[in-house]
Amino acid sequence: xxxxxxxxxxxxxxxxxxxxxxxxxxxxxxxxxxxxxxxxxxxxxxxxxxxxxxxxxxxxxxxxxxxxxxxxxxxxxxxxxxxxxxxxxxxxxxxxxxxxxxxxxxxxxxxxxxxxxxxxxxxxxxxxxxxxxxxxxxxxxxxxxxxxxxxxxxxxxxxxxxxxxxxxxxxxxxxxxxxxxxxxxxxxxxxxxxxxxxxxxxxxxxxxxxxxxxxxxxxxxxxxxxxxxxxxxxxxxxxxxxxxxxxxxxxxxxxxxxxxxxxxxxxxxxxxxxxxxxxxxxxxxxxxxxxxxxxxxxxxxxxxxxxxxxxxxxxxxxxxxxxxxxxxxxxxxxxxxxxxxxxxxxxxxxxxxxxxxxxxxxxxxxxxxxxxxxxxxxxxxxxxxxxxxxxxxxxxxxxxxxxxxxxxxxxxxxxxxxxxxxxxxxxxxxxxxxxxxxxxxxxxxxxxxx
Numbered sequence: 001x002x003x004x005x006x007x008x009x010x011x012x013x014x015x016x017x018x019x020x021x022x023x024x025x026x027x028x029x030x031x032x033x034x035x036x037x038x039x040x041x042x043x044x045x046x047x048x049x050x051x052x053x054x055x056x057x058x059x060x061x062x063x064x065x066x067x068x069x070x071x072x073x074x075x076x077x078x079x080x081x082x083x084x085x086x087x088x089x090x091x092x093x094x095x096x097x098x099x100x101x102x103x104x105x106x107x108x109x110x111x112x113x114x115x116x117x118x119x120x121x122x123x124x125x126x127x128x129x130x131x132x133x134x135x136x137x138x139x140x141x142x143x144x145x146x147x148x149x150x151x152x153x154x155x156x157x158x159x160x161x162x163x164x165x166x167x168x169x170x171x172x173x174x175x176x177x178x179x180x181x182x183x184x185x186x187x188x189x190x191x192x193x194x195x196x197x198x199x200x201x202x203x204x205x206x207x208x209x210x211x212x213x214x215x216x217x218x219x220x221x222x223x224x225x226x227x228x229x230x231x232x233x234x235x236x237x238x239x240x241x242x243x244x245x246x247x248x249x250x251x252x253x254x255x256x257x258x259x260x261x262x263x264x265x266x267x268x269x270x271x272x273x274x275x276x277x278x279x280x281x282x283x284x285x286x287x288x289x290x291x292x293x294x295x296x297x298x299x300x301x302x303x304x305x306x307x308x309x310x311x312x313x314x315x316x317x318x319x320x321x322x323x324x325x326x327x328x329x330x331x332x333x334x335x336x337x338x339x340x341x342x343x344x345x346x347x348x349x350x351x352x353x354x355x356x357x358x359x360x361x362x363x364x365x366x367x368x369x370x371x372x373x374x375x376x377x378x379x380x381x382x383x384x385x386x387x388x389x390x391x392x393x394x395x396x397x398x399x400x401x402x403x404x405x406x407x408x409x410x411x412x413x414x415x416x417x418x419x420x421x422x423x424x425x426x427x428x429x430x431x432x433x434x435x436x437x438x439x440x441x442x443x444x445x446x447x448x449x450x
Contacts, residue, residue, distance in 0.1 A: 049125030163241020172398030
């Protein structure tokens with residue numbers, strides 16, 4: 001019996017020693033540690049004039065100087081044309097969005113879906129439909145809203161963006177992706193770039209075109225002035241949108257009377273318009289672009305990023321490598337003077353859009369030179385590109401980024417932390433204490449039963 005008592009006493013002593021060691025190890029070198037910030041999600045539908053796309057964004061909940069570091073997680077192109085094309089079938093507009101919404105639900109964690117802000121922004125296509133038939137526009141929005149509300153998201157409304165909003169949000173996207181607003185430094189933190197000029201943005205859509213830049217003069221017309229505060233810095237911008245002067249609307253005006261016949265494209269344009277300018281554009285459109293657009297703009301200033309329709313047309317014409325204005329002009333006219341049958345033979349894969357490149361190329365030249373007043377010296381300041389920082393350019397990223405200014409910052413969670421080796425040691429001694437204690441109890445029960 002004495003032997004058994006000593007064994008039990010030894011095991012209990014060992015249990016106490018292991019427990020004390022575990023307690024000491026767990027209390028040594030404890031520090032306050034902030035857990036990594038949680039992730040916020042947002043959904044934005046870009047309901048353009050020709051198509052709709054859904055973008056899924058995320059950003060750390062703690063933000064930087066009040067603005068989120070937003071990144072695109074996923075995008076989904078909606079099948080069919082833009083929602084404005086469903087004017088006579090509003091329910092079809094809502095139904096078309098559902099596959100992309102279902103895809104987004106597989107990306108956003110289920111516990112965060114009901115807190116995910118979701119927006120639909122319509123641009124020039126719906127602006128035109130509203131002007132033509134406001135009742136049909138409201139019916140399309142009603143069906144779109146109904147469809148989105150079937151999903152567990154925080155839907156905050158469908159709206160028609162003004163042209164100036166579309167242009168200024170596109171400007172934010174361009175400059176954010178090119179690191180002119182904020183940049184991750186070698187010191188391992190986000191900082192406002194020093195001695196870095198922001199870029200202007202040139203957007204050519206189907207139904208409208210936008211120009212946005214930081215002017216060097218006071219803007220007299222307050223309707224074209226916009227102020228943003230991003231990452232603690234204020235930006236005063238000039239922005240203007242020209243409805244009906246996107247490339248699709250311009251094409252309707254310029255080639256409404258044209259037929260595909262075997263003669264040079266430039267001759268076909270001039271032969272079907274009674275009054276031709278020396279640039280072979282209709283005189284009334286040239287006059288409008290020069291006087292209405294040109295006279296409203298402050299002088300263009302700094303570097304510009306030209307995307308959407310500007311890029312697609314000039315990319316086909318191989319004019320996106322910052323060639324001189326004279327070279328661009330000569331190349332466009334050389335293309336316009338080619339025989340149609342030869343062009344079809346040379347570019348069979350582009351036959352569907354081939355007839356547009358001459359007209360849109362001429363229109364872009366007229367808009368940039370006669371409207372915005374770029375000349376031989378400032379033309380090199382225009383950078384034609386489809387992407388910035390390997391990301392497609394559009395207004396939705398800028399919209400989401402600006403929206404994060406109004407979403408409250410979540411405080412970082414403070415916890416007690418310890419070095420992994422000390423924590424592992426403490427856990428080991430806790431396990432030993434439990435095991436020895438259990439062995440002591442089992443032995444005592446076993447001997448009593450004997």
